Amino acid sequence: MALNLTIEEIQNFKGKYPKQLWYLFFSEMWERFSFYGMRGMLVIFMVNQLNMNAVNANLQYGATQAFVYAFTFIGGMFADKILGFRKSLFWGGILMIAGSIILALDPHQFFFIGISFTIIGTGFFKPNISTMVGRLYKDDDNRRDAGFSFFYMGVNLGALIGGYLCIAVANGSMLSSIVPEHLRWNVAFGFAAILMVISLLTFIQTQKSLGDIGISPLLAVETSKRKVYEYLTYIGSLAVIPVIILLVSNSGYTDMFMYIIGPCSLLYLLFEMRNFSASENKKLVAALVFVLFSIVFWAFFEQSGGSLSLFAESNLSKTVLGVALDPNGVNNSANSFFVIAFAALVGLVWLWMSKRKIEPNTVVKFGLGFLFLAGGFYVFYYTKFFADANGVTSLDLFTFGWFVITFGELCLSPIGMSAMTKLSPQKVQAVMMGMWFLASAYGQYFAGLLGANIAGASENSTNLEKLIVYADGYKQLAIYALIAGVLLIVISPLVKKLMQEVR
Template sequence: MSGAASTTTPGAPIPDFKQVMGHPRPLWMLFMTEFWERFAFYGMRWALALYIVAQFYHGDSAGEAPASRLYGAYLALVYAAALFGGYVADRVLGYQRSILLGAVVMAAGLFMITVPSEQVFKLGLATVIAGNGLFKPNISTMVGKLYSPEDGRRDSGFTLFYMGINAGAFIAPILTGWLAERMFGGSPDMPAYKVVFIASGIGMIVSLVWFWFGRRQLQGIGRPLEEATGGQGDKRKVLYVLAGVLVSIPVIYSLLAIDASKLQWILSALFVGLCVLILREGFSEGAVQRDKAIAMLIIFVFNVLFWMFFEQAGSSFNFLAQNIVDRDFSGWIFPVGWFQSVNSLAIITLAPVIAWIWVRMGRANPSIPRKFGLGIIFNGLAFLLLMFALTKLVSPAGLIPFWTLFMVYVIQSVGELCLSPIGLSMVTKLAPVRLVGFGMGGWFLSTAIGNNLSGIFASHVSGETGMNVQSALSGYTFGFWVLVGSGAFLFLIAPLIQRLMHGVK
């Protein structure tokens, strides 16, 4: 997020950091801080919907639909909160204090959701959302501040940091899933989900402690402007922001408590208002900037569709794995949560391959709109595999083979690599110069809308009585046609969008 109160003055020299493995030493501190934060986030994410059904609906499959809607709303608000967290870091606290405060709040929320009360559970989720909003956007910003804009290692540094994200996301479901089945009386049939949340809370504390002791390496980067330049910062601002966070938690709680369709209207209204501001600024800057703004907003619409169907991992795909996928390997049951690690493993494995393919294609490298179209189509192909499995591969016991859901995650990961890495870069190139922050806001909001819709879609896949082969087939068939149809349409209109982008690649 951009803002007037940047933590370093324009053109200020980058501190002379000690170099470790060819990069500034603080990069590795931020790498591990993010690793443990992502461990906490993804460690609890896989269990949320399953826990809601087990704890608050006593295992009745009729709870799958409301659990999916709450899960979608939770993810949506996580992304929406990032807008306000970036603003607070830019204008009020600086990045270091925002990260520390966010870590404390997020850890508190993770321990709160272990309380077996639906009201306290939702209040804990609201607390996690508020803390994540302060933490997540700002830790990424800190990485960029370690390098000058001309430093050729900048992209490599972000790539290493991205590996930290995926490493944490890969390990977390495996470890927390194992703990849930082996500790405190847990079993494959009834995991001890509270252990998952406790382990995630501990991971968040590790992230907090790691950054607390490691932040000295940053040599003032990320502190409020007056402190970074030798003055005394106003530490009372921390208390003011904390008070604001405490006030925001009941507001977030109320948004989680309302029907997902009403939340969708609220998010959509915010998105429309943001689009109006971007378009007005684009028109005021002339025809070229107007066209770029229009192109960016068109891409945002397709981004909504991608995440609406991609983010089934913590909701309908979990119920699919639990109820319809054959996870029995000669008496050993593959844990449901371990499927969540497939995406991260595929990203780590395939990202260099996809990057090499783009370079190898040279001038034939697809345009940004066509890469987005390919991402959506690959997402659709994952649903096509599910359609095939649910019609042709169902066993007499009503189960589909393990490999089908595994490959669904792999195929979706290919789609993610075609779409997600270029999204933020696209925004910085197409948004009006004075509203790049609002452009980023549009990207986050479009993702949030897609996540909320993912919960609504997952609730329809489960239906009123819980997921079965027929309800899954009906829902995933719908997903296939929407994705492939919209992806093909975007692929066809890509030349028009590319013209609107005026040479941006």
């Protein structure tokens, strides 16, 4: 493939965004449709179709999502060392398509097989497209945060459509006159497969505009030897799928896996750090601070796919501002809707503040993210004061809770991805992006545990009693998020010193 542009030509773009960002925007958008469409169905499918109880479904959800994000670290490592970002992304897309097709054929019989393909595929796909976005900018380009915020809007456009459409079709809230009841789940998983194909085709058509971004790191190696490494990676990723099936289908293995993958990733990073300067290592330590706090953020935020899914199914009304909507569809997509509405605005606010030299540093932005998170969960808690005698409360107020949380996510997640690329030496950028998503894996893991505890406390209760238990649990999460936000703001001067010139 001809490399039509140099990295300098790409990075010296005029205006707010490089044109390549649009291409990656659409590829990521359709991939996130596939991912979030399936994510939003997991707990409800396990409870209503696989007959799991709420506690086990939350644990299984946490385990499944933890493995999804844990493998982004491994995928990032193979991209850095062998495949390059592009081939890694393509291979991951193929595996995700295979997993979605398997689930569409028979989700009841092949659930864990399909999920396992998706886990490996996401590991190869997700960290690498984010890293390519970072490479579109020079290290000192203050437009980077706005670019990641815009990219994150694409993530959420896919999540909005997929998050609502898939669960609504599966529940019969949409297309019920067209899709037979016994095929609703098949069609819902089938949508994920179709849109993943579109994502991959979009990326294939736009590679030539990326210059040398994402090409193989082994171009200097003899071609035959490089091919051997690449084929071994492909074969190895297929060979490990039976192991993933075993691990995912038994959440008891999750604890062991999480005890191992985190320390191993840190040891690997320490091994790489011996080759960097003291200045570079200080920046990596700062990056690890963000990684650790993001674990807490995602443990709370990812209640959306676990306990909040069950809360939405049983305890929420079915209208928003008088419009009839699927409560779980709203739970899955409200956050994405608000990100789409406000991501560009938040990015422009950062640019406006930067020009006036009043933009808060990344640590303070993280702290603000936690404060918004605390506010949103307090709104979830407050829904109990609007419940009727049947334990059904306001979907309007619940949606407002997601509105508040959205600003927390916009302060943390796109800024976090940007920070990983700014603070990491190029040699380990994909690995650090993988560690960022590995933090999400631990967040998902703890989200499952938290959700299981809430669900366990509400077993054998009336619907009203369940609502009170869930709401009180969300109040506790709000308090913990508030503490974390204040702590981050307090330690921001210390972390800022580690970051040096990076803002």
